[in-house]
Amino acid sequence: MTKATLNPDGTADPRLPMSVCLGFGVGTVGVSVMLNAVTTYFPAFMSTVMGKDAAIAGYLLMLSKLYDAVADVVIGSMSDRTRSKWGRRRPYLLVGAFISAVSYLMIFSPPTLSDDAVPIYMFVALVIYSTGYSLFNVPYMAMPSEMTGSMYERSRLLSIRTVFVSIGQTLSMAGTAALIQWGGGGAAGYQIMGLTLALIIGGAMLLSFFGTAKAPHLEVESKHTPMSREMFRQMWANKPFMLLVAAKVFQFLSFASVATTSLLYMLNVLNSGYGGPVKLGLASNIATALSMPMWLWVERQVGKRNAYVAAIALMALTSLSWLFADRSIDLWGFIWRGVLSGIGAGGMILMSISMLSDTMAYDRTVTGMRREGMLSSIIAVVEKTTYALGVAVVGVYLSWAHYMPTTGGQIIEQPASAVTALTFCFTILPVLCAVCNIACISFYKIGGRYDKGGPPPAGKAQLKPAT
Helix, strand or coil: CCCEEECCCCCEEECCCHHHHHHHHCHHHHHHHHHHHHHHHHHHHHHHCECCCHHHHHHHHHHHHHHHHHHHHHHHHHHHHCCCCCCCCHHHHHHHHHHHHHHHHHHHCCCCCCCCHHHHHHHHHHHHHHHHHHHHHHHHHHCHHHHCCCHHHHHHHHHHHHHHHHHHHHHHHHHHHHHHHHCCCCHHHHHHHHHHHHHHHHHHHHHHHHHCCCCCEEECCCCCCCCCHHHHHHHHHCHHHHHHHHHHHHHHHHHHHHHHHHHHHHHHCCCCCCHHHHHHHHHHHHHHHHCHHHHHHHHHHHCHHHHHHHHHHHHHHHHHHHHHCCCCCCHHHHHHHHHHHHHHHHHHHHHHHHHHHHHHHHHHHHHCCCCHHHHHHHHHHHHHHHHHHHHHHHHHHHHHCCCCCCECCCCCCCCHHHHHHHHHHHHHHHHHHHHHHHHHHCCCCCCCCCCCCCCCCCCCCEEECCC
């Protein structure tokens, strides 16, 4: 007999089968590798292998993300309107898997190019990369709110996804660094890494396509509403969604600052080589995976918003701790910081994505519209545009601070101004973003303690098994 999950209004929803949860969650391995490896290693690849200024890498990422913002909205709207034997979302997962794998290989294993051709080639590769990422991720993130009417069951589903996030991040940080180092740290190392990770990206995304074949979905008596001024007015009236959007702005500004400078900070400030990111990545992502039961318990005790605030605060304190690190840092110094940041990241990722699914269900209940793909694309646009702006600003700041690019993977002694800039972006700026993030999300009301009530009941939504 299938177990049921109790909703805040006292109704019950059947638990999602573990096979469906695993099938959905595994796709995020590919998404995590796509996002984290490119944003972390592309600036380093451009400035230490291709011999380009850090600002050029920042501009290229910014331009590709701005294109991505348009692609997200188009793909989200298309997936809302799609009708197929595979459902509304899954066809995009299949196409996105192939394009994502090919584009990743293009970025880190480029052909021999003239100096002037490098920026053009990389921009084209990044546009293809952005297209593949959006084709998979926008419909993928719309699926949880359609798979169950239970707020807690969505958290359970997304906690399993977050375990796979930690696996993907381990591959994209520690695994990637290890492959580059094993290949010699230069162009050959990045080529080995590119081929290996491209196969993992495509494989994980295809597994998710097949693994969600029997996923249930919510049938709602409504029709898709095309984009219009009225639709955006109603979206603005969804206060929980708009508060989450505001919080996401500062969350992704922080991500951009840390991701762009983390490897450069380890190489140029701590002088840890690629071994530092390997140690930090392993500790962080193991802690993220193991923290999921704890965060589900915390959610049940204090609600999603408060759990999210606690996770952000933990990450901010860990960021500040790097101010006390220097080149004498040992294994323990990487491990305890990795564990604390991993626990914080786990709670932040789980709660923010779970709250997004809740706001989609809330929107569906209040308006009767089926626009989960559009809402998912709006969040994606905000995330990517904010991230692109953050990456570009950090790249310009590093250039202004006289960060010296190199070729062939060579690490040189950077000027004091560049060291100061790297330290500020990796330690102080994330804390300032965390304060603003907490200020925004403090007014979010959905998903309080489960014994204190919750959002309106699901209205006309009924759970229907996949056919």
